[in-house]
Each structure stands twice: as structure tokens, then as C-alpha cells.
Amino acid sequence: MQHGEEKGGFKDRDFPSMHSGVVIPRQEAEDETLIIRNAYLEHLLESARDAIVWAESDHRVIRVNKAFSRLFQYATEEALGKYVDDLIAPEEFYDQAREITRRVSEGETVRSETMRCRKDHSPVLVDLLVAPIMIGDRQVGVCATYRDLAERKRAEENRRSLEKQLLQAQKMEAVGALAAGVAHDFNNVLMGVQGNASLVLADLDETHPHYERLSNIEHYVGRGADLAKQLLGLARGGHHEVKSANMNDLINRSANLFIRTKKELSLRVDYQEDLWFVQVDPGQIEQALLNLYINAWQSMPGGGTLAVFTKNVVLDEDMSCSLNLASGRYVKCSIVDTGIGMDKNTRERIFEPFFTTKKMGRGTGLGLASVYGIIRNHGGVIKVESQVGKGTEFSIYLPASEYSILQPKDHAPEASKGSGTILLVDDEEMILQISAEILERMGYRVLAADSGEKAVRLFKCYCGAIDLVILDMIMPEMSGAEVFHRLRKVNPHPKVLLSSGYSLEEQARELLREGCVGFIQKPYSMSELSEKVKDAIGKGQ
Numbered sequence: 393m394q395h396g397e398e399k400g401g402f403k404d405r406d407f408p409s410m411h412s413g414v415v416i417p418r419q420e421a422e423d424e425t426l427i428i429r430n431a432y433l434e435h436l437l438e439s440a441r442d443a444i445v446w447a448e449s450d451h452r453v454i455r456v457n458k459a460f461s462r463l464f465q466y467a468t469e470e471a472l473g474k475y476v477d478d479l480i481a482p483e484e485f486y487d488q489a490r491e492i493t494r495r496v497s498e499g500e501t502v503r504s505e506t507m508r509c510r511k512d513h514s515p516v517l518v519d520l521l522v523a524p525i526m527i528g529d530r531q532v533g534v535c536a537t538y539r540d541l542a543e544r545k546r547a548e549e550n551r552r553s554l555e556k557q558l559l560q561a562q563k564m565e566a567v568g569a570l571a572a573g574v575a576h577d578f579n580n581v582l583m584g585v586q587g588n589a590s591l592v593l594a595d596l597d598e599t600h601p602h603y604e605r606l607s608n609i610e611h612y613v614g615r616g617a618d619l620a621k622q623l624l625g626l627a628r629g630g631h632h633e634v635k636s637a638n639m640n641d642l643i644n645r646s647a648n649l650f651i652r653t654k655k656e657l658s659l660r661v662d663y664q665e666d667l668w669f670v671q672v673d674p675g676q677i678e679q680a681l682l683n684l685y686i687n688a689w690q691s692m693p694g695g696g697t698l699a700v701f702t703k704n705v706v707l708d709e710d711m712s713c714s715l716n717l718a719s720g721r722y723v724k725c726s727i728v729d730t731g732i733g734m735d736k737n738t739r740e741r742i743f744e745p746f747f748t749t750k751k752m753g754r755g756t757g758l759g760l761a762s763v764y765g766i767i768r769n770h771g772g773v774i775k776v777e778s779q780v781g782k783g784t785e786f787s788i789y790l791p792a793s794e795y796s797i798l799q800p801k802d803h804a805p806e807a808s809k810g811s812g813t814i815l816l817v818d819d820e821e822m823i824l825q826i827s828a829e830i831l832e833r834m835g836y837r838v839l840a841a842d843s844g845e846k847a848v849r850l851f852k853c854y855c856g857a858i859d860l861v862i863l864d865m866i867m868p869e870m871s872g873a874e875v876f877h878r879l880r881k882v883n884p885h886p887k888v889l890l891s892s893g894y895s896l897e898e899q900a901r902e903l904l905r906e907g908c909v910g911f912i913q914k915p916y917s918m919s920e921l922s923e924k925v926k927d928a929i930g931k932g933q
């Protein structure tokens with residue numbers, strides 16, 4: 393039987409009448425129907441994902457589709473006329489192939505998960521379906537379908553990995569919200585400790601017996617604030633100030649600083665020239681990098697190499713799908729160590745908050761969870777590859793930006809004297825007291841308001857005399873945003889410095905766009921406050 397002779401296998405009534413209303417001679421109409429039917433069949437065959445073979449009843453090939461050629465590496469001409477099992481059944485499976493042929497010749501349809509091989513003899517695991525093609529009682533041929541199971545397994549793994557990523561994202565979302573709340577309150581408490589210590593310290597001489605202890609308190613507040621920063625890193629949208637930055641500079645500066653004190657480590661770098669710029673909060677990204685360096689260092693107790701690379705990458709559909717990102721331009725940064733590596737179980741859990749394999753008191757398990765949150769908040773992803781005994785590679789993908797202006801580096805702030813009147817608004821009595829006292833020591837006159845209502849009242853009374861409002865974002869009854877809008881009704885351009893125990897999130901960013909002059913995160917030191925206040929008062933003058 394030749395291809396195209398399968399006329400008797402179909403019923404004309406299964407196809408739409410293509411000539412309604414026109415009288416066509418019977419023979420011509422039948423030929424036309426046959427041509428259309430063949431076109432449908434051809435499409436079905438060639439668009440199938442599975443490899444399909446049509447064969448004579450003795451299993452000699454009369455037709456293969458494209459998927460067959462793709463899977464088994466035989467061009468159509470090579471396959472035609474050959475016994476299909478001679479082509480693709482491995483020797484060890486000859487008996488099984490013969491048994492299938494026998495059963496099919498008896499009219500049975502056989503299905504089996506089995507091995508076949510390609511032209512280059514490489515094995516393929518397939519789901520095989522062989523069926524007799526019948527016209528009435530007469531077997532006129534055989535149709536065999538081969539589904540590549542390796543491909544299905546790959547797709548299955550892909551699906552599972554995407555599900556896992558989704559679950560992880562949901563978990564991080566929930567923990568992030570909790571962490572941000574804790575960090576906010578924690579920062580307010582720290583602000584109280586920091587403020588009191590700063591005030592006492594400012595009165596003391598370095599030779600005073602309590603000077604060192606008070607300095608220690610400041611140091612520990614710093615540690616506490618770092619911990620709160622890690623927690624805030626977990627939270628959604630926790631950016632500070634987003635700037636155009638070059639990751640080569642950020643990595644170079646932080647890696648060199650880090651390695652300076654780690655004599656047992658050597659640093660290897662490979663920076664892409666003309667690296668695309670990224671829009672990031674440099675402080676947060678440096679914190680994320682530092683967490684990765686610390687982990688790398690801890691994984692190499694006997695010393696080793698810390699390597700950092702940067703690269704411009706363009707993610708196509710396939711790559712972006714497997715990374716769960718939109719396709720486009722990204723900057724890839726890799727941090728590689730030659731340390732102890734991780735097994736599969738550890739690798740799967742490292743981004744979970746509080747997951748640590750370190751001894752009690754040595755690790756909180758927040759490092760990577762925070763990195764994950766920070767990178768995700770920047771629209772990127774972090775991936776890990778690791779082998780026990782060989783080392784670990786973390787890869788960060790950050791979306792490339794169109795902008796290329798590099799902002800000047802921040803310089804270390806120093807507390808200095810200032811003058812003017814500041815309206816200080818915070819619902820926490822203790823913070824109000826401490827901050828007011830600090831500002832007064834710096835030379836400012838302070839009006840304090842413990843609620844939004846009171847702030848608006850004071851602003852109305854002293855409007856012309858107020859040089860700056862320091863406004864807490866989160867307050868009961870009237871929020872910082874509402875206060876700002878009310879102040880604007882009194883004076884369309886009030887100078888407002890926002891303050892919060894949260895990082896700068898969307899609402900604060902919106903207020904900055906609307907005209908607030910700055911943002912300061914609690915807990916702040918005297919010098920930070922002095923710098924921000926001076927900056928804010930100076931703006932627009």
C-alpha cells in the first residue's frame with residue numbers, strides 16, 4: 393500500500409461538504425474530498441510532537457513524520473522500506489519487539505514503556521503505542537507512536553521547580569510581612585537606646601570610666617540595627633534610595649574591603665567591561681553581597697578562593713522562563729567559593745528564614761533569606777549551584793537599566809551644629825523626647841507633636857517660623873502621609889523629612905515624589921540625624 397491510498401479508512405460524511413450549492417461530477421467531488429482529507433492528515437502527522445511511523449502489516453516503513461526524524465536521527469529516505477525494528481530496536485529488545493509484532497498482527501493494540509535507540513546508538517526511553525490499521529476485518533498496515541519520556545520527565549521537573557519557586561515566594565511574602573513588623577518596633581526600641589547613649593556620651597570625656605561602656609552600647613545598637621536591616625530585607629518593597637549604579641564598582645569596593653581582613657582567602661575577579669547599569673539601593677545590595685561573602689568565607693575554614701564575576705546577559709524566552717523572570721537584559725553577578733559546598737537537602741532550604749546549619753549562636757539563618765528578599769525587591773533573582781567538597785556559586789540577576797548616571801559616593805556624616813526651628817512629629821513619647829533633646833543639642837529649636845492632629849495645629853500657629861518638619865510615617869489615627877497632605881493645605885511647599893522604623897517603602901517613595909525632602913530610618917545616630925537635617929533644610933534654598 394502506498395501513502396495516499398488509505399481511502400477506505402474514512403467516511404465522507406465525517407468531512408464538511410465543501411461545495412454546497414454547486415453541482416460537481418461525482419468522481420471529481422470524491423477526488424476533491426480525498427485531497428482535502430489528505431491535507432488534514434498531513435498536518436496532523438507533521439505537527440505531532442510524538443514520533444509516528446506508518447508501516448505495512450509486516451512493519452516495513454512507508455512513512456515517518458518530522459518528530460520521528462528528530463528523535464531517532466533518521467531522514468525519511470533512510471527509513472523508507474526498512475523494518476522499523478531493524479532501525480530503532482536495540483539488540484537486547486529484539487525479542488520484545490518480535491512479540492509486539494506478533495500481537496499486533498493478531499489485531500491487538502500494544503502499549504509499552506520501553507527502550508529504543510537512535511541512529512548513533514544512544515538509548516531513548518519511550519512510551520510506545522503500536523496499533524493495527526484495519527479496514528473491516530482486514531489489516532492493511534500498522535501505526536506506531538513513540539513518545540520521548542525523557543522530555544516528559546524534563547517538563548515534569550520544570551513544572552515541579554516552578555511550583556516550588558511559587559511556594560517559596562508565598563512563604564517569603566508571609567514571613568516578610570511578619571519580619572517587617574518586628575523590625576519596625578525593634579528599630580523604635582533601638583532608637584531609644586541609641587538616643588540615650590548618644591546624649592550621655594556627648595557629655596562625657598573619653599577618659600570617663602563609663603565612656604567605654606556607653607560606646608559599647610552604641611556598638612550593640614549597631615548590631616541590633618543590622619539584624620533589623622536583615623529582617624527588613626525580607627520585606628516586600630523595602631528599598632531605601634534607588635540610584636543608577638555599576639555593579640562592578642559595588643562588588644569591587646565591597647569585596648576588597650571584605651577580603652582585607654581575611655588573610656586566609658584570596659580574591660579572584662573578572663569584571664565585564666561596559667557593564668550595563670542597574671537601578672538599585674546601593675546600601676541594600678552591598679548588604680546582600682556582604683552576606684554572600686560572609687557565607688563563602690565561613691564555608692572555607694581552611695582558606696580558599698573567593699571569586700566574583702560580572703556579565704551582561706540577554707535572557708531569551710527559554711532562559712527567562714526557567715529563571716522565572718521576564719525576558720530582556722540583565723546584569724549577572726556571580727559569587728563563587730571553593731568551600732565545603734552543600735548537599736541537595738541543604739541547598740533546597742537555604743533561602744528559608746531561620747534555616748541554618750551553623751552552631752547555636754553562630755548563625756541566625758537570616759543571611760540568605762534577606763539576600764533573597766533584597767534581590768527580589770529589585771526585580772531580580774538569585775540562583776545557587778553547589779557541590780559537596782567542591783564549592784558553591786551564587787548567581788544574582790538584576791534587570792539592566794537605561795540610565796547610566798552614577799551618583800557621587802556618599803561621604804561619612806559627622807555631627808555638627810545647626811540652627812532653625814524643627815517641628816518633630818512622632819507618636820512614641822520616648823523617641824520624641826530623645827530626638828528633641830538631640831536636636832536641641834545640635835542648636836535647633838524644637839516643637840514636639842505626639843500626634844498628627846497636634847502637628848497640624850502647631851504648623852498652623854508657627855507656619856512661617858518652621859524650617860523643617862521631621863515626620864514619622866506610621867502613626868495611629870493620622871498617618872504621616874495624611875499629615876503631609878494637611879500641612880500642604882497650610883503651606884503648599886512644607887519642608888518635610890520622613891522618618892520610619894521601616895525601610896523606605898512605596899508610600900514613602902510616593903511622598904518623596906510629592907515633595908518631601910528626605911527620608912531617615914530609625915534608629916539613627918546623632919551624626920546621621922545632623923547630616924540629614926542639614927541636607928533637608930538646605931534643599932531648595
Ligand SMILES: Nc1ncnc2c1ncn2[C@@H]1O[C@H](COP(=O)(O)OP(=O)(O)OP(=O)(O)O)[C@@H](O)[C@H]1O
Nearest residue numbers: 687688691742748749750755756757758759760784
Ligand atoms: N557559600 C556557602 N557554602 C556552603 N554552605 C552555605 C553557603 N552559603 C550558605 N550556606 C548554607 O546555607 C545556610 C543558610 O545561610 P544563611 O546565610 O541564610 O544563614 P547562616 O549563614 O547560617 O546564618 P546568618 O547568615 O544569619 O549568620 C548556612 O547555614 C549554610 O548551611
Ligand SMILES: [Mg+2]
Nearest residue numbers: 683687759760
Ligand atoms: Mg550567612
